[in-house]
Amino acid sequence: MNAPTTTELYIVIxxxxxxxxxxSLVKFAWNHPLRHGPGYFLxxxxxxGFYEGPGKSWLGGYRAILVxxxxxxxxxxxACFALGRLDATPLWLGGWAxxxxxxxxxxxxxxxxxxxxxxxxxxxxxALESRRLGDYISWPLEALLATAIASSWWMLLGPGGxxxxxxxxxxxxxxALGLLPARIAAVRSTNPLPVERTEEHYRYQDATRxxxxxxxxxxxxxxxxxxxxxxxxxAWSPARTVTILQxxxxxxxxxxxxxxxVLMFHGQRRLASMGxxxxxxxxxxxxxxxxxxxxxxxxxxxxxAIWFGILLVLIVYSLFx
Amino acid sequence: MFLTLQDNDKRPIYQQIADGIKALIARGNLPEGTxxxxxxxxxxxxxxxxxxxxxxYRQLQEEGFVAVRHGAGAVIAPRTPRxxxxxxxxxxxxxxxxQLILAGLSAPGIEEMVRQELALLQQxxxxx
Numbered sequence: 166m167n168a169p170t171t172t173e174l175y176i177v178i179x180x181x182x183x184x185x186x187x188x189s190l191v192k193f194a195w196n197h198p199l200r201h202g203p204g205y206f207l208x209x210x211x212x213x214g215f216y217e218g219p220g221k222s223w224l225g226g227y228r229a230i231l232v233x234x235x236x237x238x239x240x241x242x243x244a245c246f247a248l249g250r251l252d253a254t255p256l257w258l259g260g261w262a263x264x265x266x267x268x269x270x271x272x273x274x275x276x277x278x279x280x281x282x283x284x285x286x287x288x289x290x291x292a293l294e295s296r297r298l299g300d301y302i303s304w305p306l307e308a309l310l311a312t313a314i315a316s317s318w319w320m321l322l323g324p325g326g327x328x329x330x331x332x333x334x335x336x337x338x339x340x341a342l343g344l345l346p347a348r349i350a351a352v353r354s355t356n357p358l359p360v361e362r363t364e365e366h367y368r369y370q371d372a373t374r375x376x377x378x379x380x381x382x383x384x385x386x387x388x389x390x391x392x393x394x395x396x397x398x399x400a401w402s403p404a405r406t407v408t409i410l411q412x413x414x415x416x417x418x419x420x421x422x423x424x425x426x427v428l429m430f431h432g433q434r435r436l437a438s439m440g441x442x443x444x445x446x447x448x449x450x451x452x453x454x455x456x457x458x459x460x461x462x463x464x465x466x467x468x469x470a471i472w473f474g475i476l477l478v479l480i481v482y483s484l485f486x
Numbered sequence: 487m488f489l490t491l492q493d494n495d496k497r498p499i500y501q502q503i504a505d506g507i508k509a510l511i512a513r514g515n516l517p518e519g520t521x522x523x524x525x526x527x528x529x530x531x532x533x534x535x536x537x538x539x540x541x542x543y544r545q546l547q548e549e550g551f552v553a554v555r556h557g558a559g560a561v562i563a564p565r566t567p568r569x570x571x572x573x574x575x576x577x578x579x580x581x582x583x584x585q586l587i588l589a590g591l592s593a594p595g596i597e598e599m600v601r602q603e604l605a606l607l608q609q610x611x612x613x614x
Contacts, residue, residue, distance in 0.1 A: 286493050287493065288490055288491060288492045288493050289490075289491050289532065290488040290489065290490050290491075291488060291489040291490075291491060291503070291506075291528065291531055291532060292487070292488055292523070292531065293487040293488065293489055293507070293510070293516065293520075293522060293523060294487065294523060295521050295522070295523045295524065295527070295559070296523065296527055353530065355527075355530050355531050357531070357532070357533065358488065358531075360490050363488050364488075367488075451491075451493075451532065451533060452491065452492070452493040452495075453491075453499065453532055453533050453534050454532070454533030454534070457533075
């Protein structure tokens with residue numbers, strides 16, 4: 166048995182990512198506007214019979230955008246394969262996300278503007294239960310993650326037998342470190358609770374936070390496992406020569422990636438079943454604030470823009486240097 | 487445990503929060519030692535200013551319903567009978583009774599209303 170080559174690994178990663186994206190399209194994205202039941206389109210409350218009338222064209226428009234975005238993904242992927250740039254996964258995936266997310270945000274904004282510009286004002290419930298970061302984030306595990314990152318850099322900076330790809334290591338570190346503020350933002354994110362079925366709405370919000378934190382944690386571990394593997398290969402010669410160790414190091418990272426994808430889909434399924442017929446946050450205003458567009462505060466959005474911008478610059482630079 | 491804030495309530499927001507928490511304490515829904523959410527959390531959940539929530543918590547603290555402990559936040563204080571001047575307690579009662587009489591309610595009607603409200607306050611396990 167030979168050790169897996171980098172090209173083989175990229176083929177496996179690309180196949181896994183494409184399968185995950187197609188599954189996500191079919192199982193979740195296609196009917197996303199209906200996830201809160203036929204009384205809503207995306208986050209907007211619609212009248213009964215909407216989907217027999219104008220709702221058909223709205224749903225058609227949404228699905229046309231999805232098809233266009235996924236077609237762009239297929240073209241980008243085909244180009245990467247044709248050019249032999251299998252290592253360009255971060256670029257096509259990042260580029261696709263840059264197309265996908267704004268397209269849906271703009272469509273949602275248009276929907277809100279045309280169908281629900283003035284959401285009704287309703288009484289609001291306040292949960293009198295404390296939410297602490299420690300209830301959602303395991304600090305010992307975070308410390309272990311930080312230790313793994315520090316150990317990886319300690320190995321990479323020491324003498325070793327490989328030429329270190331510093332840029333790749335910086336990318337992975339930046340990506341993984343940025344996921345901690347993302348988890349904190351997920352815990353802090355909140356939406357008003359309606360006075361009807363308050364307990365269910367509360368549990369739905371809580372599940373959303375927990376699922377987001379677990380997926381982001383698994384993603385961070387995936388990135389750190391790759392970084393740690395780089396460090397090991399650099400500093401420890403058996404990691405470069407013993408086949409089984411190479412399988413273990415690379416397979417371990419892939420296992421974290423697979424686990425992250427499984428958690429994401431499991432979470433989405435759970436939220437879809439919990440959120441059925443619940444009132445989406447954007448469909449109503451409270452006496453104190455307007456219906457939110459997204460449940461993330463402005464400071465976190467600014468942080469996200471900086472983090473994602475620097476990440477994108479690092480990815481693009483690594484491909485064209 | 488949830489507190490409901492109505493859209494047609496004329497009271498200031500901090501008063502609605504303080505009164506709501508007091509009602510839950512009176513019903514026994516918030517027992518001694520229960521930790522209340524932080525000012526930041528309540529402000530974020532309701533989309534209101536931090537100071538508004540802080541005023542509500544300060545009022546509860548001043549009236550002895552809540553104790554602020556370093557590191558633990560606001561905690562429901564022990565329910566010891568409060569030494570309050572009976573004349574002070576009668577003032578809001580007189581105001582409310584005056585309003586009810588001026589609204590045209592009869593004495594038996596007012597008595598029935600008071601009985602119902604008292605029963606509601608004494609009802610344990612009600613989350614509203």
